[in-house]
Amino acid sequence: xxxxxxxSMKPATAAKKLDVYLPATPSEFQENPTTRDELAALQSDPxxxxxxxxxxxxxxxxxxxxKLGVSISGLGRGxxxxxxxxxxxxALLAEAPEWLTTERASYQAVxxxxxxxxxxxxxxxxxx
Numbered sequence: 001x002x003x004x005x006x007x008s009m010k011p012a013t014a015a016k017k018l019d020v021y022l023p024a025t026p027s028e029f030q031e032n033p034t035t036r037d038e039l040a041a042l043q044s045d046p047x048x049x050x051x052x053x054x055x056x057x058x059x060x061x062x063x064x065x066x067k068l069g070v071s072i073s074g075l076g077r078g079x080x081x082x083x084x085x086x087x088x089x090x091a092l093l094a095e096a097p098e099w100l101t102t103e104r105a106s107y108q109a110v111x112x113x114x115x116x117x118x119x120x121x122x123x124x125x126x127x128x
Contacts, residue, residue, distance in 0.1 A: 007035055007037075008034060008036070009035075009036075009039070010033060011025070011030050011031070011032065011034065014029070014033075015029075016060075018039070018042060018043065018050065019054070019059075019062075019063055020053045020059075020060065021058045021059060021083040024053055024057070025049070025053065026049055055086065056085055056086050056087070057085035057086050057087075057088075057089070058084060058085050059083055059084060061080075061083065064083065064084045067086075067093075068089060068092060068100060068103075069108075070100065070103040070107050071103070071106075071107050071110070077103065078097075078099040078103055
């Protein structure tokens with residue numbers, strides 16, 4: 001295996017930076033390293049396949065979780081183990097199954113607590 005130079009990244013890293021699900025990308029993207037310049041070009045002027053993936057999915061778990069308003073762990077507890085399309089996400093939001101309602105409430109409580117703790121730390125740092 002040849003060593004990649006410091007200016008290129010593995011396909012998985014490039015997919016993560018582009019917020020796309022790697023298995024849904026074209027085989028050429030999956031099989032070849034991406035340079036920083038290529039990544040910048042994809043971000044500034046996305047080709048049709050990238051625009052379609054971003055719009056319709058399938059989306060990686062982090063985006064599915066964000067669109068549903070739950071944590072990635074919450075997806076697992078809800079039985080969501082695969083990437084979902086925008087249509088599937090919209091259907092889940094419309095259906096609002098009990099697990100989703102519970103996980104959304106739980107996630108919001110966690111976020112509130114994180115904000116509270118951050119605020120306490122900021123106050124402490126200002127007083128120190």
